[in-house]
Amino acid sequence: QADFVIIDFEGEPARTLDERRRKHSPLRDVAGMLRSFAYAAETVAARLGADHAERAEPLRQAVEAWEQAARHAFLEGYRAAAADVSSVPASPDATDQLVELFVIEKALYELRYELDNRPEWVGIPIRGLLRLVNP
Numbered sequence: 001q002a003d004f005v006i007i008d009f010e011g012e013p014a015r016t017l018d019e020r021r022r023k024h025s026p027l028r029d030v031a032g033m034l035r036s037f038a039y040a041a042e043t044v045a046a047r048l049g050a051d052h053a054e055r056a057e058p059l060r061q062a063v064e065a066w067e068q069a070a071r072h073a074f075l076e077g078y079r080a081a082a083a084d085v086s087s088v089p090a091s092p093d094a095t096d097q098l099v100e101l102f103v104i105e106k107a108l109y110e111l112r113y114e115l116d117n118r119p120e121w122v123g124i125p126i127r128g129l130l131r132l133v134n135p
Helices: 017-021 026-051 053-081 092-117 123-133
Strands: none
Touching (some): 026 053, 026 092, 026 123, 053 092, 092 123
């Protein structure tokens, strides 16, 4: 009609184009961004750990601190920008719960995708899921 749809440039290759084109909560995209921060952090931590094994733990802690800061800044900015958006719940608690649900959904999708396509990366979504159940 008089609207438009934006999809992720990469998308989720395991989903059909029809599935990716469907309208959904914008909080799903927020969850996708949060998982992207996790992937970036995990990738850097693995590379730095491999190159600097003697400093692996402090490097991992620094990367985890970066991820938490990136998540916090992104969520804070998103909340401020989406404060009056009708498709985002007015209640911060409801928003947080939905984001957490969508992060779990995204991490489970990633787990399946990595098992099918990049088994050497399967630890990234597994560690993300474990952090969700053991914060």
